[in-house]
Amino acid sequence: xxxxALAGGVGGAKLLDGLAQVLPASGLRAIVNTADDFEHLxxxxxxDLDTVVYSLAGVASRQRGWGRSDEAWLALDTIGxxxxxxxxxxxxxxxxxxxxxxxxxxxxxxxxxxxARICRSLGVEISVLPMSDQPVHTIVETDRGSxxxxxxxxxxxxxxxxxxxxFAGIESAQPGPGVMQALDWADVVVFCPSNPWxxxxxxxxxxxxxxxxxxxxxxxxxxxxxxxxxxxxxxxMFSEMGFKPSASAVAQHYRPLLTGFVLDESxxxxxxxxxxxxxxTSAQQTIMRSRADRAALARSVxxxxxxxxxxxxA
Amino acid sequence: xxxxALAGGVGGAKLLDGLAQVLPASGLRAIVNTADDFEHLxxxxxxDLDTVVYSLAGVASRQRGWGRSDEAWLALDTIGxxxxxxxxxxxxxxxxxxxxxxxxxxxxxxxxxxxARICRSLGVEISVLPMSDQPVHTIVETDRGSxxxxxxxxxxxxxxxxxxxxFAGIESAQPGPGVMQALDWADVVVFCPSNPWxxxxxxxxxxxxxxxxxxxxxxxxxxxxxxxxxxxxxxxMFSEMGFKPSASAVAQHYRPLLTGFVLDESxxxxxxxxxxxxxxTSAQQTIMRSRADRAALARSVxxxxxxxxxxxxA
Numbered sequence: 001x002x003x004x005a006l007a008g009g010v011g012g013a014k015l016l017d018g019l020a021q022v023l024p025a026s027g028l029r030a031i032v033n034t035a036d037d038f039e040h041l042x043x044x045x046x047x048d049l050d051t052v053v054y055s056l057a058g059v060a061s062r063q064r065g066w067g068r069s070d071e072a073w074l075a076l077d078t079i080g081x082x083x084x085x086x087x088x089x090x091x092x093x094x095x096x097x098x099x100x101x102x103x104x105x106x107x108x109x110x111x112x113x114x115x116a117r118i119c120r121s122l123g124v125e126i127s128v129l130p131m132s133d134q135p136v137h138t139i140v141e142t143d144r145g146s147x148x149x150x151x152x153x154x155x156x157x158x159x160x161x162x163x164x165x166x167f168a169g170i171e172s173a174q175p176g177p178g179v180m181q182a183l184d185w186a187d188v189v190v191f192c193p194s195n196p197w198x199x200x201x202x203x204x205x206x207x208x209x210x211x212x213x214x215x216x217x218x219x220x221x222x223x224x225x226x227x228x229x230x231x232x233x234x235x236x237m238f239s240e241m242g243f244k245p246s247a248s249a250v251a252q253h254y255r256p257l258l259t260g261f262v263l264d265e266s267x268x269x270x271x272x273x274x275x276x277x278x279x280x281t282s283a284q285q286t287i288m289r290s291r292a293d294r295a296a297l298a299r300s301v302x303x304x305x306x307x308x309x310x311x312x313x314a
Numbered sequence: 315x316x317x318x319a320l321a322g323g324v325g326g327a328k329l330l331d332g333l334a335q336v337l338p339a340s341g342l343r344a345i346v347n348t349a350d351d352f353e354h355l356x357x358x359x360x361x362d363l364d365t366v367v368y369s370l371a372g373v374a375s376r377q378r379g380w381g382r383s384d385e386a387w388l389a390l391d392t393i394g395x396x397x398x399x400x401x402x403x404x405x406x407x408x409x410x411x412x413x414x415x416x417x418x419x420x421x422x423x424x425x426x427x428x429x430a431r432i433c434r435s436l437g438v439e440i441s442v443l444p445m446s447d448q449p450v451h452t453i454v455e456t457d458r459g460s461x462x463x464x465x466x467x468x469x470x471x472x473x474x475x476x477x478x479x480x481f482a483g484i485e486s487a488q489p490g491p492g493v494m495q496a497l498d499w500a501d502v503v504v505f506c507p508s509n510p511w512x513x514x515x516x517x518x519x520x521x522x523x524x525x526x527x528x529x530x531x532x533x534x535x536x537x538x539x540x541x542x543x544x545x546x547x548x549x550x551m552f553s554e555m556g557f558k559p560s561a562s563a564v565a566q567h568y569r570p571l572l573t574g575f576v577l578d579e580s581x582x583x584x585x586x587x588x589x590x591x592x593x594x595t596s597a598q599q600t601i602m603r604s605r606a607d608r609a610a611l612a613r614s615v616x617x618x619x620x621x622x623x624x625x626x627x628a
Contacts (some may be wrong), residue, residue: 041413041414041416041417042356042413042416042417042420043413071388072386072388072406074385074386074388074405074406074407074409074410075389075406075407075409075410075413076410077407077410078407078408078409078410078411078414079410079413079414081410081435081436082410082411082414082431082432082435083431083435084410084413084414084417091388092386092388092389092406092409093388093389093391093392094392095388095389095392095406095409096388096389096390096391096392096393096395096396096398097392097396099355099356099357099389099393099398100355100392100393100396100398102355102356103355103356103398106356117396117397118396121395121396121397122395
């Protein structure tokens with residue numbers, strides 16, 4: 001089965017790693033959110049791309065969920081000593097990658113090619129496709145005004161109350177090289193358990209993407225378990241946007257695009273609500289604590305997708 | 315005695331540290347070469363300013379002579395892994411400073427103010443004055459063509475044969491804020507044991523500097539001992555420029571500006587040659603192996619300058 005997965009940061013990176021464990025490299029492509037990319041101290045930082053690439057390369061920190069393992073923070077110590085901004089955690093190993101990406105981008109190398117170079121150097125064999133080579137910036141509309149995503153997420157620790165989202169630049173952005181082809185090529189498109197509002201919605205907002213997905217087999221994995229986000233502000237965002245956070249709220253959010261929906265086995269009671277939306281469901285152990293959990297969930301998702309592709313009731 | 319010292323990198327930084335040990339902070343100002351500043355991976359790097367500031371702050375590496383103590387190289391590991399340039403040693407602690415300096419310069423903060431901020435943060439009390447806020451770039455004319463200084467110095471390890479030097483931008487550069495005042499204010503101007511060709515000549519080439527020095531008491535300390543440079547390519551440069559490298563060649567190089575010249579006690583035989591140029595000499599232990607050596611040489615230089623100021627024969 002040819003699989004293209006849409007992913008944001010940590011949860012997406014974990015399921016991608018699971019899929020990469022169980023599929024040949026030629027059978028898996030990833031489309032990754034870049035709408036929380038930002039400039040910081042002259043560096044172009046791509047948090048979701050880095051989380052995905054580090055996870056696939058096996059160099060991600062397992063403890064923190066972001067950044068690299070065996071990391072140190074000496075540069076950040078100096079920045080702090082000089083009175084500079086320390087709210088964004090620049091690791092020393094990580095910095096080398098930010099410097100090279102920024103250097104290449106200044107030389108007019110597109111982000112897609114920059115990402116391909118990084119993947120080659122780090123031994124990542126699957127195609128990791130930035131959603132766009134053009135800049136798109138998630139703006140979080142909050143009770144404290146419009147905040148760039150990283151400012152909301154890191155500097156303000158997701159505390160402001162959210163009223164809405166805007167993706168600045170989305171009108172003029174095009175899907176990156178290979179993105180539409182990856183969607184077209186796929187037997188199944190997997191929405192990883194990433195934040196629907198700020199990780200996958202920017203990808204879905206690119207021109208042509210929703211249209212392309214209309215005729216595809218699409219399976220989403222819920223990032224909400226037991227009414228809580230496994231990581232990050234997704235549940236808080238659902239509440240503040242007027243929805244009770246739940247697996248079924250996620251299915252509702254993506255509804256017209258979904259063929260199937262994977263929710264956590266602890267949320268099996270919600271399967272009926274999701275089924276009523278015309279979406280097939282599969283209850284699985286979705287919490288990925290170990291690398292083996294990632295592979296197991298990937299296998300379950302693929303088995304579910306195969307049943308859906310074959311028209312077998314779940 | 316009010317002292318203004320002209321300095322380049324390692325040797326200059328050591329004598330400056332010595333002077334800072336024996337003078338009150340208000341009695342010492344440093345004018346530092348910036349003509350080997352360069353852009354690297356989007357960072358503005360000021361090698362001589364950093365060596366001076368790190369030395370005065372007590373955080374310089376004693377072993378390497380450049381960069382910081384307790385340094386690590388994780389960012390450079392990543393840069394190398396990604397196929398980027400590793401010929402310039404970017405330490406992790408050092409990187410934090412390069413990022414902040416580059417950030418401030420992009421915000422149009424002048425290099426002099428950037429340097430003042432760095433000094434305040436690192437606890438350096440003496441005035442460290444970049445020679446200019448405008449960019450000046452040393453170009454080394456060699457048998458392999460014209461090379462930017464850092465490329466000659468680090469990338470090519472000083473191997474090309476030198477035919478001459480050019481200081482690109484020097485015509486439009488002005489002495490930085492406080493530079494002319496520091497020269498005017500000083501009772502004695504000390505030329506630290508830095509490379510005459512590429513560390514002090516750029517400072518001396520700034521408009522007005524030589525004229526200002528004409529009526530000052532100027533004492534140079536030889537960077538050449540026993541025909542060899544204590545560190546770096548100074549002796550090789552003298553040879554390739556057609557001069558036998560020696561302490562007296564250094565005195566000859568600076569001649570019209572010098573009142574006094576400090577050479578190493580092992581070169582005492584050259585004192586007569588220097589005296590014949592109309593320059594007073596003092597033979598001292600000039601090799602600074604320890605911090606105490608630095609202070610001792612500083613005391614000798616100041617005592618010599620005081621004798622010269624009082625008109626007492628050496």
